[in-house]
Amino acid sequence: MFTAEFKNNNTYLTLSDPFSLSQTLDCGQAFRFEELANGRWGGIACDRYLELEITADGQVVLYNVNETEFENVWRDFFDLDRDYSKIIEEISTNEVLKNASEYGKGIRVLNQPPWETLCSFIISQNNNIKRIKGIISRLCETYGEKTQGGYTFPSAEKLAPLTPEDLAPLRAGFRAKYIIDAARKVANGEVNLEVLKDLPYLDARAELLKIKGVGPKVADCALLFSHRHIDAFPKDVWIKRALTVLFGGELPKEAVPYAGIVQQYIFFFARETKLNIE
């Protein structure tokens, strides 16, 4: 699915799948990457700063990433061992899915750190992406560790001793108490995030639902964007709208084996086109 070359302390990738940094990093699954003035994308993930770009000839460049770091961190983060072209081909027997995946074919579903993802999607509830980013940014600046390019995402252990009042500067609103409940349960082992990727989907979901402020949608986002559960299908307002408008209420059978991936295509398509509801 890709070949990698390591030189000048950078990693150079050639992918067989179509790949878009804006679609992947700014489609609402990650909240801490942004496009830089020089056209590269930069952000902090997995406790380190990453800067990358796609060159004119389609090569992906990860700057200041050596082979060890690529293998240990970014290969999995960018889900590089999954064949997206094959998935798109299979779902394209459905005309609407073909259209939607054509719009968002550059998306890859990331495998992000468990705590960061869970916490971020707790913050996302009944919220908009711009404000989600703001709250997460203030959370990291206030309680994360300083590193090159900004601040790391604070650990559950760091947040567990705090109270919701301590989070007032984040302006997270009613979500502050949920963040603290999640931090405490993760830090004290009541909820074990590390095993979720190896549990059956429903068992993993039940584990996350033990946290106050985590319902089906937030749990599914965590399972999909962090724990490799592409059988999770987060239903937000956009997806519910799209299912009704595009598919008469139910996901086409072609999509079921790849529900989570397809969810991203539909989400992207729905937001781009606004489903032609004006």
Next chain:
DNA sequence: TCCCAGGCTCTCT
């Protein structure tokens, strides 16, 4: 001013 945002909890039938 009201409505909405990658929803969930709580209460009331």
Next chain:
DNA sequence: AGAGAGCATGGG
């Protein structure tokens, strides 16, 4: 078990 209000905050 299903419906509906309330929830913090900020942008349109």
